[in-house]
Amino acid sequence: MPATPKITRPHAVLAxxxxxAFVMGCAEMLVVGMIDLIADDLAVSLSNAGALxxxxxxxxxxxxxxxxxxxxxxxxxxxxxxxxxxxxVANLLPATIADYPVFLVARVVIGAVQGLFIAxxxxxxxxxxxxxxxxxxxxxVISGFATASALGLPLGTLLGRAIGWRGAFVAVVLxxxxxxxxxxxxxxxxxxxSGSRAIGQARHAFAPRVLAVLAVSVLTFAGMQAAITYLVxxxxxxxxxxxxxxxxxxxxxGVATTVGxxxxxxxxxxxxPRMLVIGAAGVAASLGLMLAFGGSPWIAVLAxxGIxxxxxxTTPSLQHRVVGLAGVGGxxxxxxxxSAVNVGIALGAFAGGVAIDIAGVTLAVVTGLGIxxxxxxxxxxxxxxxxxxxxxxxxxxx
Numbered sequence: 412m413p414a415t416p417k418i419t420r421p422h423a424v425l426a427x428x429x430x431x432a433f434v435m436g437c438a439e440m441l442v443v444g445m446i447d448l449i450a451d452d453l454a455v456s457l458s459n460a461g462a463l464x465x466x467x468x469x470x471x472x473x474x475x476x477x478x479x480x481x482x483x484x485x486x487x488x489x490x491x492x493x494x495x496x497x498x499x500v501a502n503l504l505p506a507t508i509a510d511y512p513v514f515l516v517a518r519v520v521i522g523a524v525q526g527l528f529i530a531x532x533x534x535x536x537x538x539x540x541x542x543x544x545x546x547x548x549x550x551x552v553i554s555g556f557a558t559a560s561a562l563g564l565p566l567g568t569l570l571g572r573a574i575g576w577r578g579a580f581v582a583v584v585l586x587x588x589x590x591x592x593x594x595x596x597x598x599x600x601x602x603x604x605s606g607s608r609a610i611g612q613a614r615h616a617f618a619p620r621v622l623a624v625l626a627v628s629v630l631t632f633a634g635m636q637a638a639i640t641y642l643v644x645x646x647x648x649x650x651x652x653x654x655x656x657x658x659x660x661x662x663x664x665g666v667a668t669t670v671g672x673x674x675x676x677x678x679x680x681x682x683x684p685r686m687l688v689i690g691a692a693g694v695a696a697s698l699g700l701m702l703a704f705g706g707s708p709w710i711a712v713l714a715x716x717g718i719x720x721x722x723x724x725t726t727p728s729l730q731h732r733v734v735g736l737a738g739v740g741g742x743x744x745x746x747x748x749x750s751a752v753n754v755g756i757a758l759g760a761f762a763g764g765v766a767i768d769i770a771g772v773t774l775a776v777v778t779g780l781g782i783x784x785x786x787x788x789x790x791x792x793x794x795x796x797x798x799x800x801x802x803x804x805x806x807x808x809x
Contacts, residue, residue, distance in 0.1 A: 420597070421539040425548065427593045428532045429555040431495060434586045435525045436559025437567050438502055439467055441583065442518075444568030445576040452576065453511045463518050468757065470519035472750040475526015479746035483612050487531045487538070487601035487742075488594075494528040495594050499587040506580035529556075530746035533730060538601045543680060550676025550727040557672040557723055561665030565658075603742060615740025616747065620796045621733055624687070625747055627790045628729045629755040631691050634783030635722045636759025637766070638698055638776045639664070642715065645701075645772040650711045660715055667719030675724035683728035683735070684794035690728070691790045693721025695783035702776045726752070736796060 442449060442463045450460035482490050497520065504517040529552065536548035571579035615621075638645070646652040646660060678686040697717030704710035729748045737744035762782065763775035 423597050424539045424599065425536060425551045427590070427597050428536055429551050430593065431491070431528060431590045432532065432552050432555025433559050433563060434583065434590050435498060435521075435528060436556035437563035437586070438498075438521060438580075438583045439471075439525065439556075440560055440563060441567045441571065441576075441579055442467070444565070445571040445579065448571060448576045453509070453514070455511050459511070463515060466515050466518035467522040467525075468753045470522025471526040472522075472753040472757075474519065474523025475530065476743070476746045476750055478523055478527040479530040479743055480613060482527065482531075483742055484603050486603070487535050488598045490531040491528060491535065491594050491598060492591070494524045494531065495587065495591040497524045498528070499584060499591055502580055502584050502587060506577050506584055526746055526749055529749050530742070533734065533745040534742050535598065535601050537734070539599065546679025546681075546683065546727045546731045547676035549679065549730045550673055553675075553723075553726045553730065554669060554672040557665075557669040561662070561669045565662065565665075612737075612740040612743040616737045616744035618737065618740070620793075621736050621740075621744055621747070623789075623793045623796065624729065624732050624736060625751040627687055627691070627786060627793055628725065628748060628751040629758065630782055630786035630789055631687075631694060631722060631725055632752050632755030633759035633762065634691075634698065634779045634781075634786055635694055635718055636756045637763035637779035637782060638701065639715075639718060639779075640760040640763050641767060641772050641775050644767075645705065645776065646711065648772055649705045650708055651706070652708055652711070656708075660712065663712065664715050664719045667716045668723040671720040671723035672726055674720075675727040678724065679727040679731040683731040684790075684796075686728040687725055687732065687790040688787060688794060690721050690725030691783060691786040693724070694718055695780060695787060697721060698776055698780040698783055702773070702780060705776070 442460070446457060446460045446464075449455075449463070450457050453460070478494075482493075501517045501520045501524070505514045508514070532552045533549055536552055537545045540548040567579050567582070570582060642660065642664070643657055646657055652660065675686065675690075678689075694717075697714045700710060700717065701714035705714065726748065729751070730745070733744050733748050734741040759779065759782070762778050766774040766778040
């Protein structure tokens with residue numbers, strides 16, 4: 412890892428990284444809130460419009476690590492400028508071109524540069540802060556995306572329905588322009604350590620110990636998503652809640668994920684391996700609460716809050732742990748947690764859907780609970796992992 416640069420305004424740097432993460436998170440989630448408007452305007456089915464969400468996720472999960480691998484030798488400042496610029500241009504396409512195939516390709520590109528931005532932002536955030544605050548620095552970037560889900564999604568949806576879905580993407584482009592200017596003006600140079608090559612980083616970033624910790628995140632988020640993906644039908648059929656109250660549940664879930672990502676940074680600095688265990692256990696307990704007492708609106712609220720809070724609280728610890736275990740492969744490994752989370756979301760949504768087809772929404776919660784219990788065991792097992800003494804371990808997790 413490069414030496415920590417002398418930064419006179421680390422808070423300004425972190426604020427820029429938060430803003431970039433927030434704008435990118437809003438762009439990612441906009442399609443979800445306006446999927447019916449997009450389908451009608453482009454004359455495609457809802458499932459085809461939904462593929463725009465999948466395209467973004469695949470771009471992030473696969474394209475993010477690939478782009479990070481290809482840019483490992485470049486200064487992180489230059490990488491963040493390039494990612495922000497490409498993000499801006501890619502979002503101009505859906506805002507100006509009435510063409511579904513172009514929109515689909517643009518979403519893959521948007522997801523890929525989003526993954527690249529996350530990785531470079533994580534390295535930059537930890538480079539401008541003391542080592543003992545690395546988890547909190549990572550949480551700043553993570554909370555930008557979480558806040559986009561909690562606040563950016565509903566605000567963007569309202570804007571899209573007021574001025575059209577293309578107008579909402581124009582707003583994203585304008586916000587991205589502001590972020591690009593701030594990145595150029597405020598971010599410092601964060602060079603890659605001399606002699607650090609992509610192939611060498613890959614050997615450490617994809618070491619079995621790193622992949623094992625990533626698997627914990629896949630399981631944790633799969634457990635969450637098996638239930639949360641189908642929260643609306645669960646509230647309707649089991650809790651007896653519908654209409655505007657359902658929106659309140661979703662908003663509370665978004666707020667819980669934001670709070671969890673912020674608080675999780677402190678726990679990551681204190682003991683990242685333990686937090687992965689606690690987070691998985693919290694998700695399992697919340698799903699158990701939903702399963703046993705989901706018929707009560709108040710208990711269901713507590714369960715939803717618990718799932719969002721405890722699940723997202725693990726993300727700074729995951730990032731901290733992965734970068735630490737990767738050692739000199741940290742810059743490349745920084746892109747992997749986001750991919751693991753997206754894989755977990757996809758697998759959880761699929762598993763929950765299969766469960767619903769078999770026996771309804773209650774089985775989806777049971778499925779999520781079963782996966783979360785496996786995540787607890789996996790988290791405990793990986794808590795024993797350490798960077799071998801022979802390797803550089805300056806960033807090793809405690």
